[in-house]
Amino acid sequence: MSTPEASAVSDEVTTYIANRIGFIELERPKALNALSTGMIRGMHAALDAWREDPDVLAVVVRSQHPRAFCAGGDIRFLYESFQRGDEAARDTFFIEEYRLNHAIFTYPKPYIALMNGVVMGGGMGISQGAHRTGGLRVVTGSTRIAMPETRIGLFPDVGAGWFLARTPGALGRYLAVTGETIGPADALYAGLADAYIDDTALPALVDTLRSEVFERGVDVVACVERETAAHKVVPTPDTSPLADTRAFIDRHFALPDVAQILASLEAVSGCEEAEWAEQIVGVLRERSPLSMAVSLEVVTRAEGAMADCLRRDLDLTRTSFAHGDVVEGIRARIIDKDNAPRWRFARIEEVRADDVAQMFESPWPAAEHPLADLQG
Template sequence: MPQEAPSASQADPHVVARVANRIGLIELERPQALNALSTGMVRAMLAALERWRDDADVLAVVVRSRHARAFCAGGDIRFLHTSYRAGDQAALDTFFADEYRLNHAIFTYPKPYIAFMNGVVMGGGMGISQGAYRTGGLRVVGASTRMAMPETRIGFFPDVGMGWFLVRTPGAIGRYLAVSGETFDAASALYTGLADVYLDEAAWPALIDALETESFATSEDIVAYLRRVAATGAQMRNAIDTCALAGSREWIDRHFSQADVPAIAASLAAAQREAEGPEREWAGQILDVLRERSPLSMAVSLEVVSRAEGAMADVLRRDLDLTRSSFARGDAMEGIRARIIDKDNRPVWRFARIEDVPASEVESMFESPWTVADHPLRDLQE
């Protein structure tokens, strides 16, 4: 079958979108930025998905990176920082609205969407992979996979609809991941339900070749083939059972089920003083992590997860609202400056201590700058 080329208006040099053997392939090609998403990349991916949505000759979609270091490290944070400093609010609104439309398109896609999640999978990288869960597709991980929503480190929050997924992880794990921004590996991803299958990455190139040459009658045949190839053996099942998040699950549930971030910090501090053995050390380590994060962002992030029980469309609209407040009166600009631009790692957060953040300030961050009728994502539906 001849391969399809995007039109000039849809093309982006960092995205290759083609059809081979009735499979739509989206390949990210921006290795120098760990495949961080630009507005052009987001639009190219969305255009490809829209072309293939009702095309009977496309049975499924595969998204991947050809580069070992990263599937996708997130959005182009430097661009956002530069745009805001220049007073170009429209550039930020356009990027986030387009990105969240892409996230929603993946989440509601009528065909299996399959994400090969190697290397760094963070922020926006989670946004273009997690929706596979709802499509009958697969989230494939390997030994190099490192996943996170690390936004509280830069004064932001877990966006791209990730609140919807985090609130549905076991126990208080979603609250823990949102607030701490900690990184986790493939086994922990499988344990939390944020990945579906594990496959040795040495086998990925041959598998992609097979997808382009094997005979598949239906989209279900493609997914079944991948599941057979990635059948989980005893060694991987043991790795899942003994992963870091499984090992600390009892402590996570105990401390991160507290009502708010100050209560979480107080619970951890008490364990650091009074607990015995490994929990004491773990509590001290996590408390140190929280003291480095933005207090306002941690409070907002916990609330993001708490409010994410409903529809994905509502979660994404709320995320867009929060992008405005996070840049205008939150810690995003200072966090990006300290961690990414100047790299001095000395952010001056708006509130110095976890205990200093008023509940009223957290609530005000969720106020939308748009009415229901003029919200940029008003047309999103489940």
């Protein structure tokens, strides 16, 4: 095994080169590796340094902690910044996070994400782009994926709308609106993961990556594909919970707005679909009505470039904190934990198309947008 050739260490993220692979290791286990501004900067600095380095063939991002790959952004920090009126700190966090997401999405070398444990919110932002680099999104038996933002009055940001819009049928719309958590077989079925490996085999995979001889980035990817091919996920993707309920999901979540989706679900009775529909109705009645409507629209509008999605995400973070439910959602779910949020709209039926459209209005002129320079 080769020793690391270069190393940069902080309290929360470690980046180094070993065996011609750039390793990014998330080191904030007490917060389930929730991203801080410092972690975002550390990751981006490493990717920039390795972009043109001929001695780096590929990048591997991982967590050494069994509970989580990355549970998202630092929600408590965002809440506290709002409480002290520090809009600049909040803007800085989102701008730098979305720039990192874009850098990963457009990276010129294979980027491989080893997604064990909790992978939510911002964790999706630093993993899903691997699919576009010729790299891989690897899930394990412990992987739990979600964009649970509607639960706290936010929306699927970090460019996740782009990936959700490209899942089969109405799966992306369903996942965005409900914020439901899925397992590894579901992720493979939905096209949100590329390969599976048992958790117990992850250390051996990393050892192999540190010792095998590689000449090109594609050789690193081929090594991961070979090592993961020996592992089979249970249930299989085509018998996963998402696959089993796919017909139900498509029937209801293809409808044009959340009010119609809810009405359709509530109309189900006296068949095998009824129990599932009743459960989903319960989920939707608990989420932020405005956030669900915005989240559905995020997926609907995500047909274009990732750069456009990230600019729109930044606009929405501003309006979500200014006019939306996110502050109240974080208070109820994370800070006070009373689970009794007082949403801006009590019921989804009260949310009008104009209310949703206003959330998408950018506070910046196009030429002055903080992400105006992003392309692709």
